Amino acid sequence: MNRLAELRHVLDTSSDDDNPSPESLVRLMENVLHIAVVGLSRNLEKAARRVPSYLAAKGYDVIPINPNAERLLGRVSYPSLENVPGPIDLVVIFRPDAEAGHFVREAMNHPEKPAIWLQTGIRSVEAVNAARKDGRTVVQDLCIFRVHRVLMD
Secondary structure, X not given: OOHHHHHHHHHOOOOOOOOOOHHHHHHHHHHOOEEEEEOOOOOOOOHHHHHHHHHHHOOXXXXXXXXXXXXXXXXXXXXXXXXXXXXXXXXXXXXXXXXXXXXXXXXXOOOOOOEEEEOOOOOOHHHHHHHHHOOOOXXXXXXXXXXXXXXXX
16 A cells, blocks of 8 residues: 555544645655644653654654743643744644644744644644634644554555
8 A cells, every 4th residue: 555545544543634735744754843742741641742752753843831840851841832942833733622722822822834744633623624724734633653653565
């Protein structure tokens, strides 16, 4: 199976039929360097820790966003996106549906206009629709780890 067909298969696992195309996901992942992770966990067992650790190991600049931690993955952890002093290309959100919309809107207000990614099981239809209407690339209810693994093989 080729890479795009595999990505289509992964996309089929999402509940959002409006996620970007496989080709758009390839372009996104090829152009991303700085990834802010909202809800990066201190708990080594959680996906919100394992997935960002994987991305950091693959060479991405992972920026922890967690107001309850001073450092994560050996990096300064910021209380919110607005506190990050450097560039952000992508915001990955590991927060419950009820909180995700707030972080989508916070990402929309960021001056660099980063792409936005809500991990598997996380949806915020109203905020995501607003971000897409604003021209943002937004992925929801999809695992960035699974997408990246397809791209790396």
